[in-house]
Amino acid sequence: MLTEKTLEKLKILTESAKYDVSCSSSGIVRKGKQGMVGNTVGGMGICHSFADDGRCISLLKVMLTNYCMYDCAYCINRRSNDIPRATLSVTELEEITMEFYRRNYIEGLFLSSGVVRNPDYTMERLTAIVRDLRTKHHFNGYIHLKSIPGASQEMLQEAGRYADRMSVNIEIPKEESLKLLAPEKSHKSVFQPMALIQQGVLENKEDRKKYRHAPRFVPAGQSTQMIVGATKETDRDILDMSSKLYAQPTMRRVYYSGYVSVNTYDPRLPVLKQPPLVRENRLYQADWLLRFYHFKVDEIVDEQHTNLDLEVDPKLAWALRHPEYFPVNINTADYEQLLRVPGLGTKSAWLIVNSRRFSRLKSDDLKKMGVVMKKAKYFITCNELKPVFSEPVHGINELTPEGLRPLLVSKAEKKRAAEEQQLEIDFTE
Amino acid sequence: MIVYTFNRTMDGLLTAVFDAFARKEQPEALLTEGDELPLFCDYIYKVVADEEKAQRVWTGLEKRLTGEAMKLISVSWLSELQELNTPLFRYICKVFRQGDIARNFADPDVLAVTNIARKVMHEQLRMKQFIRFQKAKDGTYLAVISPDHNVLSLITDHFQDRFNDQPWLIYDARRHYGYYYDGKADAVRITFEDESSVPFSLADGQLSDQVLSSDDQLLQDLWRTYFKAICIRERLNPRKQLSDMPRRYWKYLTEKQTTKH
Numbered sequence: 103m104l105t106e107k108t109l110e111k112l113k114i115l116t117e118s119a120k121y122d123v124s125c126s127s128s129g130i131v132r133k134g135k136q137g138m139v140g141n142t143v144g145g146m147g148i149c150h151s152f153a154d155d156g157r158c159i160s161l162l163k164v165m166l167t168n169y170c171m172y173d174c175a176y177c178i179n180r181r182s183n184d185i186p187r188a189t190l191s192v193t194e195l196e197e198i199t200m201e202f203y204r205r206n207y208i209e210g211l212f213l214s215s216g217v218v219r220n221p222d223y224t225m226e227r228l229t230a231i232v233r234d235l236r237t238k239h240h241f242n243g244y245i246h247l248k249s250i251p252g253a254s255q256e257m258l259q260e261a262g263r264y265a266d267r268m269s270v271n272i273e274i275p276k277e278e279s280l281k282l283l284a285p286e287k288s289h290k291s292v293f294q295p296m297a298l299i300q301q302g303v304l305e306n307k308e309d310r311k312k313y314r315h316a317p318r319f320v321p322a323g324q325s326t327q328m329i330v331g332a333t334k335e336t337d338r339d340i341l342d343m344s345s346k347l348y349a350q351p352t353m354r355r356v357y358y359s360g361y362v363s364v365n366t367y368d369p370r371l372p373v374l375k376q377p378p379l380v381r382e383n384r385l386y387q388a389d390w391l392l393r394f395y396h397f398k399v400d401e402i403v404d405e406q407h408t409n410l411d412l413e414v415d416p417k418l419a420w421a422l423r424h425p426e427y428f429p430v431n432i433n434t435a436d437y438e439q440l441l442r443v444p445g446l447g448t449k450s451a452w453l454i455v456n457s458r459r460f461s462r463l464k465s466d467d468l469k470k471m472g473v474v475m476k477k478a479k480y481f482i483t484c485n486e487l488k489p490v491f492s493e494p495v496h497g498i499n500e501l502t503p504e505g506l507r508p509l510l511v512s513k514a515e516k517k518r519a520a521e522e523q524q525l526e527i528d529f530t531e
Numbered sequence: 532m533i534v535y536t537f538n539r540t541m542d543g544l545l546t547a548v549f550d551a552f553a554r555k556e557q558p559e560a561l562l563t564e565g566d567e568l569p570l571f572c573d574y575i576y577k578v579v580a581d582e583e584k585a586q587r588v589w590t591g592l593e594k595r596l597t598g599e600a601m602k603l604i605s606v607s608w609l610s611e612l613q614e615l616n617t618p619l620f621r622y623i624c625k626v627f628r629q630g631d632i633a634r635n636f637a638d639p640d641v642l643a644v645t646n647i648a649r650k651v652m653h654e655q656l657r658m659k660q661f662i663r664f665q666k667a668k669d670g671t672y673l674a675v676i677s678p679d680h681n682v683l684s685l686i687t688d689h690f691q692d693r694f695n696d697q698p699w700l701i702y703d704a705r706r707h708y709g710y711y712y713d714g715k716a717d718a719v720r721i722t723f724e725d726e727s728s729v730p731f732s733l734a735d736g737q738l739s740d741q742v743l744s745s746d747d748q749l750l751q752d753l754w755r756t757y758f759k760a761i762c763i764r765e766r767l768n769p770r771k772q773l774s775d776m777p778r779r780y781w782k783y784l785t786e787k788q789t790t791k792h
Contacts, residue, residue, distance in 0.1 A: 104746065104749055104750070104753070105749075106749075108753065109749075109752060109753060109756050112753055112756055112757055112760070113756050113757075113759075113760045116756075116757050116760035116761050117760050120760070120761050120762075120763055121763070133692060134691075134692035134693055134695050135695075136695065137696070138695075138696075139693075139694065139695075139696060139697075140693055140694075141692050141693045143659075143689075148656070148659055148660055149660055149775070150660050150661070151660075151661075151758060151776065151784070151786055152771070152772045152775045152776040153758060153761050153762040153772070154762040154767055154768075154769060154772060155762045155763050155764075155766040155767055155768050155771075155772075156766075156768030156769070156770070156771025156772045156775070157761075157762075157763075157766075158775070159758070159761060162757070163761065164757075198753060201746075201750050202750070202753075202754065204664065204666070204672065204694065204697060205663060205664040205665070205666070205672070205750065205754070205785075206662050206663060206664050206674070206690075207663065207754050207785070243693075360766075362763060362765050362766070363765075376765060377765055377766060379766065453636045456634035456635075456636065457634065457635055457636040457637045458637075459634075459635075460632065460634075460635035460637065460638070461635070461637055463637055464637075467636075467637040470637075470639070470642060471636050471637075471642065
């Protein structure tokens with residue numbers, strides 16, 4: 103039964119869960135079933151609201167309890183923190199989920215928990231909830247379940263039959279940093295459950311080839327998260343880790359979470375005035391290049407450039423380092439080449455590839471289609487004698503990368519990047 | 532310049548295409564009757580909507596375009612935008628002259644129709660995102676919307692599939708009709724004879740206290756609590772929030788309404 107007391111508990115447990123950035127409800131299409139509540143739409147998922155920090159709210163992201171036996175330095179719920187603690191009862195949590203869902207507030211549930219007693223005990227309680235939701239409440243919507251590091255294989259096997267997606271957070275890309283901040287954890291405790299989930303998914307795939315109606319196992323795959331700016335890892339370390347993770351067949355998303363100074367008293371952690379949002383944004387852009395733009399990680403960051411350029415996006419940064427690749431002819435270049443042009447996204451590239459079968463494209467056509475010509479115009483040639491009749495050609499090769507760069511960085515971007523560099527200085531002290 | 536006028540129905544528009552070919556003309560604009568006329572207007576031809584002619588044009592289109600492109604035309608029509616008429620009319624005429632040009636986005640008419648259809652699709656997604664139900668005492672879930680485009684028919688399948696065991700009513704306050712699903716049969720279109728006597732407010736979508744189910748107020752409070760708690764204050768970004776969730780949708784959003792007690 104829900105009461106006024108539930109309000110307080112929900113508040114505490116939401117505030118404890120909110121630093122986990124994963125929220126998507128994507129990766130699986132499941133039609134509604136007679137006698138069940140809900141469906142999943144796949145594709146991009148559905149965001150039901152946007153909080154005041156601009157982040158999307160798709161799932162009910164909540165912890166079962168924020169009591170925890172671990173003392174990880176970066177975590178708000180660490181045992182030594184003096185914060186309000188609460189535990190939702192199983193029925194409360196199930197009821198909130200169902201009632202929220204029926205009112206179209208959410209796409210489903212993202213459930214995690216602090217570790218109490220031992221990992222298996224905690225995992226068992228989480229599993230009981232998702233099992234109840236599926237069997238007792240006939241819930242057919244999205245369930246994202248956080249797997250507890252150290253939980254046994256049997257537990258994960260059972261939980262995976264009810265969850266759509268499972269995740270284990272890496273948090274810190276390098277093991278030595280992780281050891282420093284979370285002495286009770288190791289990379290093994292993260293990668294082992296990841297491997298177990300993957301094994302379960304792949305076995306399930308084989309089973310489903312033989313038996314079409316075999317129940318599905320974590321059909322929307324896995325995701326994970328890395329904290330950015332809490333330790334001294336470079337963007338290269340982070341992106342190297344991401345590309346290794348994406349090589350795994352079941353890893354769908356890696357999230358990057360700009361570190362919010364939650365435990366300011368801990369000397370092992372930097373004190374940041376604000377989270378490194380520009381850096382986080384650049385990492386996501388780089389992540390997109392890896393996943394949708396056919397970039398390799400060593401094209402984005404290498405030995406000379408271990409960190410992403412905060413002033414320009416990673417694709418533009420790559421283009422400025424590779425003037426020999428340009429100009430790209432819009433009317434003849436293949437799709438992959440178009441994707442490399444700054445200002446052209448997957449949508450613009452698709453529009454171009456389709457339209458040029460009818461007639462040669464001019465820069466005016468591109469502008470109307472919505473291509474960001476501000477950047478693209480320095481990197482392309484169109485079907486024109488001269489780009490603009492009155493002006494001489496101004497491409498990246500005529501201007502040189504050094505000459506072009508200032509034209510593409512706005513004052514506001516420069517200021518934002520500079521402010522954030524300031525943060526980094528605080529950190530190295 | 533030749534101008535056609537029509538009665539602002541799909542049949543009228545398709546008839547205009549038929550007439551243009553029958554009269555061997557290439558009109559430059561298709562206007563609604565009563566629209567302001569352009570400056571250099573040679574003559575105006577008034578199209579009389581004819582179902583049979585419209586059907587013939589539609590069948591002809593189906594032969595020339597893919598299912599995807601046909602859907603795009605239907606969807607664009609739901610935009611109810613005046614500026615769709617001329618581009619859509621010229622686009623359809625061009626299909627009969629040039630064949631399947633649906634993906635020639637360098638053509639201004641194709642691009643305009645595609646962009647309008649995209650706008651409509653964007654708004655139907657927003658309805659799937661932002662519809663908020665309240666539960667009435669009799670177990671019916673109610674939501675009020677007032678979208679810019681007439682998208683209600685595009686989203687009923689989604690809600691019927693998702694909430695197949697709960698009766699619901701989604702009502703378009705701007706266009707004065709809704710869809711009601713009784714929990715079993717397909718959703719049906721409904722209108723109210725006397726809109727002022729319905730037990731909910733068209734302005735903010737709130738059910739009146741007499742019919743609101745007893746736990747609904749608490750659930751709305753829980754949702755508002757959750758909405759506030761999930762925000763990380765160090766990362767406040769109202770601009771991002773506004774661009775993803777424009778203010779015109781706020782009036783029916785539970786989380787943006789204040790608690791009433």
